[in-house]
Amino acid sequence: MTYIGKSVYNIWDAQSIRFGSVVDEKMDGSWKFLLVDWVDDENFTQSKKEATNPKEAPNYPNWYRVDSIKVFKPEEMLSSLRKL
Numbered sequence: 001m002t003y004i005g006k007s008v009y010n011i012w013d014a015q016s017i018r019f020g021s022v023v024d025e026k027m028d029g030s031w032k033f034l035l036v037d038w039v040d041d042e043n044f045t046q047s048k049k050e051a052t053n054p055k056e057a058p059n060y061p062n063w064y065r066v067d068s069i070k071v072f073k074p075e076e077m078l079s080s081l082r083k084l
Contacts, residue, residue, distance in 0.1 A: 007019070008070060009072060010064065020038035021039075032066040033063045034069055035062050
């Protein structure tokens with residue numbers, strides 16, 4: 001199964017949700033990794049910059065092991081959220 005083009009989310013910092021879409025995938029051993037193009041991700045990016053040595057590369061890798069990412073259908077999620 002390919003994940004490319006699918007909408008995904010990831011929960012970080014125990015309460016923050018990141019949304020994006022998968023743009024690439026690769027296998028590393030027996031694990032599949034996904035490259036995600038996150039949207040409106042400034043809070044996560046800033047958090048990583050503050051926690052990382054400034055001499056390190058400014059671009060943080062977007063490869064995530066498939067079990068840390070959740071695929072979802074935005075229309076279905078929006079429908080549920082509108083009921084709140």
